[in-house]
Amino acid sequence: MENNVFEEMAKRYDTEERIELAKVITKKVRTELENSKSKSLIDYGSGTGLVSLELSDLVDSVLLVDSSMQMLEVAEAKIARQGITNSKILYSDFTQGTPEIKADIVFMSLVLLHIPDTKKILQELFNILNNDGKLIIIDFDKNDKVYHPKVHNGFSHEELKLKLSEAGFRSIEIRTFYHGNSIFMNQDASMFISSSIK
Numbered sequence: 001m002e003n004n005v006f007e008e009m010a011k012r013y014d015t016e017e018r019i020e021l022a023k024v025i026t027k028k029v030r031t032e033l034e035n036s037k038s039k040s041l042i043d044y045g046s047g048t049g050l051v052s053l054e055l056s057d058l059v060d061s062v063l064l065v066d067s068s069m070q071m072l073e074v075a076e077a078k079i080a081r082q083g084i085t086n087s088k089i090l091y092s093d094f095t096q097g098t099p100e101i102k103a104d105i106v107f108m109s110l111v112l113l114h115i116p117d118t119k120k121i122l123q124e125l126f127n128i129l130n131n132d133g134k135l136i137i138i139d140f141d142k143n144d145k146v147y148h149p150k151v152h153n154g155f156s157h158e159e160l161k162l163k164l165s166e167a168g169f170r171s172i173e174i175r176t177f178y179h180g181n182s183i184f185m186n187q188d189a190s191m192f193i194s195s196s197i198k
Ligand SMILES: C[S@@+](CC[C@H](N)C(=O)[O-])C[C@H]1O[C@@H](n2cnc3c(N)ncnc32)[C@H](O)[C@@H]1O
Pocket: 003, 006, 022, 044, 045, 046, 047, 048, 049, 050, 051, 065, 066, 067, 068, 071, 092, 093, 094, 095, 108, 109, 110, 111, 114, 115
């Protein structure tokens, strides 16, 4: 798996800035998860669980999936330390092969930008959702000030809507909800939340 960057940074991933940004995301996503007490949630690209471990009280179960084992080890230590009983980790990269699992909600925060083939990952996430399941994506709006050979410089709402609908999703809503200073590769940027149904 080609995510060595995250393997290397796992132990120092939870900086004050990332914790602050995760709080903004958590606050927004919690409003999307009202009435989800009986639902299973996959946090795809969970990292150290900064967001989804703050959502675990709202759902029946959380599966933190990541292609970096070291990020997951940090998450697992938090699960144990905080005595969270409904959350587990899974080491996997769905772009290389998707396990036989199903979920009612798939959540992905600041991960889509790191996956080169957007179409492929959206299709895999569609496949693991139960019927009427929900995909929630948090990511950056398209940002011309950002350039990195391995990272998408955000997404335009129209472009992403089209890709979601080609993957089979319906009821697609995308809204910008936050503007921040130096939050995307040291550039000022805005984040969107996308919600769509299988
Ligand atoms: C910027 S971090 C975001 C972590 C977390 N979602 C958050 O909001 O705090 C991106 C995470 O995505 C993971 N990742 C990148 N590509 C992935 C892939 N193809 N499959 C699974 N996880 C991936 C990385 O290992 C890393 O933990």
